Amino acid sequence: MGTFYFIAFLSVCFSLLVITARNPVHSILYLILTFFTFTIHYILLNAQFLAVVNFIVYMGAILVLFLYTLMLMNLNKDNEPVKPAIVKIAAVFGGGCLLVTLIASLKTLGTSQPVVLNNPNLGLVKPLGKVLFNEFLLPFEVSSLLLLSAMVGAVLLATKDKQTKTI
Secondary structure, three states: OHHHHHHHHHHHHHHHHHHHOOOHHHHHHHHHHHHHHHHHHHHHOOOHHHHHHHHHHHHHHHHHHHHHHHHHOOOOHHHOOOOOHHHHHHHHHHHHHHHHHHHHHHHOOOOOOOOOOOOOOOOOHHHHHHHHHHOOHHHHHHHHHHHHHHHHHHHHHHOOOHHHOOO
8 A cells, every 4th residue: 555655646746747847858758757657556456458558558659759749849938929818818727627626636535435346357458358359349340440541541641642732
């Protein structure tokens, strides 16, 4: 139980560092550490499949893509546009919603009971694969065809000949 609270403390600290970091590259690196602590939480909750997916997809692909994109951008202060008032109002509203959520979660801190799993194989890959390929085989295959058609469409749009454009 002490490990869970230590990792939860690290998650909160790294999340706060993501928000407060002035350098965007440092912010993304703190976000990678935050997702790594989420992976440890998944392992502690016996959800190995989610841990592996979180590690590979989020830490390995998406955040590295964010980091490369951010490093390729020109982040000079001279080129930064002035933000309109509506963006500032939306930021204050979002921060207020976050504050209300945090206060509500602190009120329920001592009243919740720990979750006890009836099935110890709940987060493992083998039972997930059995359910996925038995009960949900048709939706799984339909989603794979949908992703395949989206990929083919993206390739066709990316390689579209510029001479065939009409005004």
